[in-house]
Amino acid sequence: MSDRARPRIAVVIPAFNEAGTVADVVRVAQQFTPEVVVASDGSTDDTAAVARAAGATVVELVENGGKGRALGAALAATEAPYVVMLDADLTGLTPAHLERLVQPVLDGTLDMSIGVFEGGGFVTDWGNKLTPHLSGQRAARREWLLAVPHLTDERWPEPAITAHLKATGARWDYIELPSVAQVVKEKKRGFWKGAGARTRMYAQLLTYRARRK
Structure with missing residues (x-):
């Protein structure tokens, strides 16, 4: 697909207290597309300011309502027909990764592509491979995502x-x-706070079906 024929794509990044990494993710995303939206989910650090300084459009949510609400706010801030979802704490990301992720959706082969880590480090590789369906790296049509119940x-x-x-x-x-x-x-x-946050995250993720019956 030529650049001239390329449809409009936005990168949307929900973020909560990710001032240390979000700028790097934004800068990579901007090499892929000029339309990068960060939704700061009630962050209490400099996430919003850092993302804005890196060139992203920033939506600031006053209260921390969760990644789903932040994702919805980011989707509402763009009208691009295609979106790439990214987490704000990625390392090793390049524009080529984003091209690889979005291309099957652009050419109509897939309705959604889900990125999984490979060779980035034992801990994140292992966690991603154990639960790949929970990956936050995805590409899809924006209207499809907006139609997801309970998003x-x-x-x-x-x-x-x-x-x-x-x-x-x-x-x-x-x-x-x-x-x-x-x-x-x-x-x-820190180890204990991080482990607690991870436990709460997986509890929410893995009980979705039971809670929505």
Whole structure:
């Protein structure tokens, strides 16, 4: 697909207290597309200011309502027909990774591509491979994402997205993202606070189906 024929794509990045990494993610995303939206989910650090200084359009949510609400706010801030979702704490990311992620959606092969880490580090590789359906790195049509039931109600929206993929019979697949990793919560917050945050995250993620019956 030539650059001239390329449709409008936005990168949307929900972020909560990610001042240390969000600028790097924004700068990489801007090499891929000029339309980068960061939704600061009630951050108490400099996430919003750092993202804005890096060139992103920033939506600031006053209260921390969860990643789902932040994702919804980011989607509302763009009218691009295609979006790439990214976490704000990625390392090793390049524009080539984003091209790899979005291309199957642009050419109509997939309705959603889901990025999984490969070779970025043992901890994040292992966690991503154990629960790849919970990956926050995805590409899809914006209107498809907006149609996901309970998208903005969930603190972590990935299970709601996965449920909608299955319910609609959408075409999806995993796309490897070589050398990409995440800064683990234990490193960002200290071991015990990070471990507690991780436990609460997985409790929310893995109980989605039971809570939505």
